Amino acid sequence: MTKHNKVVRMGIASETPKPVVAPSSTRKPPGKIRVAIVEDDAELLAALARLIDTDAGFQVEGRFNCSAAALEGIPRLNPDVVIMDINLPDVDGVECVRQLKMICPQPQVLMLTVYEDTEAIFSALRAGAGGYLLKQTSIEELLGALREINRGGSPMSSHIARKVVEYFKEEATPNKEMEMLSAREREVLELVAEGYLFKEIADRIGVSFGTVHTYSRRIYEKLQVRSRTQAVAKFRRG
Numbered sequence: 289m290t291k292h293n294k295v296v297r298m299g300i301a302s303e304t305p306k307p308v309v310a311p312s313s314t315r316k317p318p319g320k321i322r323v324a325i326v327e328d329d330a331e332l333l334a335a336l337a338r339l340i341d342t343d344a345g346f347q348v349e350g351r352f353n354c355s356a357a358a359l360e361g362i363p364r365l366n367p368d369v370v371i372m373d374i375n376l377p378d379v380d381g382v383e384c385v386r387q388l389k390m391i392c393p394q395p396q397v398l399m400l401t402v403y404e405d406t407e408a409i410f411s412a413l414r415a416g417a418g419g420y421l422l423k424q425t426s427i428e429e430l431l432g433a434l435r436e437i438n439r440g441g442s443p444m445s446s447h448i449a450r451k452v453v454e455y456f457k458e459e460a461t462p463n464k465e466m467e468m469l470s471a472r473e474r475e476v477l478e479l480v481a482e483g484y485l486f487k488e489i490a491d492r493i494g495v496s497f498g499t500v501h502t503y504s505r506r507i508y509e510k511l512q513v514r515s516r517t518q519a520v521a522k523f524r525r526g
Contacts, residue, residue, distance in 0.1 A: 321438050322367040324350035324395070326358040326384065328376050336371065336400075339427045346434065355379035355387075363392040368438050372417065374401040374408060382411045389416035396437045400425070406451055419443040465522065468510045476503045481520045 323346055327333040330353065337348040350365045352358040355378050362370060370388070374381040385397050398419040399412045409420055419437045421430065422445045433443035444452065469477065472493075479489045486500045493500075504516075513519045 320347045322349045324367040325371045326352045327373045328353045355384035370395045370397045386415040465511045
């Protein structure tokens with residue numbers, strides 16, 4: 289992943305991380321959502337901590353500028369929510385979430401990043417993140433997301449939520465090419481998928497070897513594939 293300029297309404301991030309940022313507090317205030325922030329940009333990290341702390345419903349208990357510091361400090365703090373960047377100077381944020389969930393599964397993790405590609409989104413969610421926001425999110429939206437994820441919700445920027453919905457729509461859409469196959473062609477393809485050779489298929493459905501070849505050629509053309517393997521892959525998806 290490439291480095292992006294990090295600009296948010298709550299402040300403009302610099303590009304120079306400090307070595308390690310220690311936990312802010314070990315006190316656990318009653319009634320407040322305890323937050324830890326993992327962000328390599330010192331200016332953005334300070335801005336986020338300051339803005340979150342101004343709300344009476346929150347307390348920032350830990351600030352970390354790399355995965356190593358986060359993995360050491362967060363389990364000791366055991367906050368309610370962790371705000372996690374992806375582009376960190378050592379291990380990236382997705383891998384940091386994966387490791388953190390193994391040693392400290394209780395905190396909810398909210399990704400706050402510039403990355404909006406599908407791979408980044410689903411990698412973070414698979415690693416254990418419970419929400420995904422883009423860095424242009426306003427502080428009001430961020431605070432609302434922190435409350436939501438603390439209640440067990442899965443807050444996402446609207447653009448990210450749309451990508452997730454579209455992804456699952458595509459997964460659920462029937463393969464139109466499969467619908468073009470005749471009943472006999474589908475029967476032949478089903479037998480190919482089960483591992484039968486063309487000669488065995490010919491014997492099984494009572495046609496000649498050449499006829500099976502003709503069916504297979506039509507199947508390849510309709511599915512726009514060039515091999516048995518590709519045809520079977522499309523059949524299993526469709």
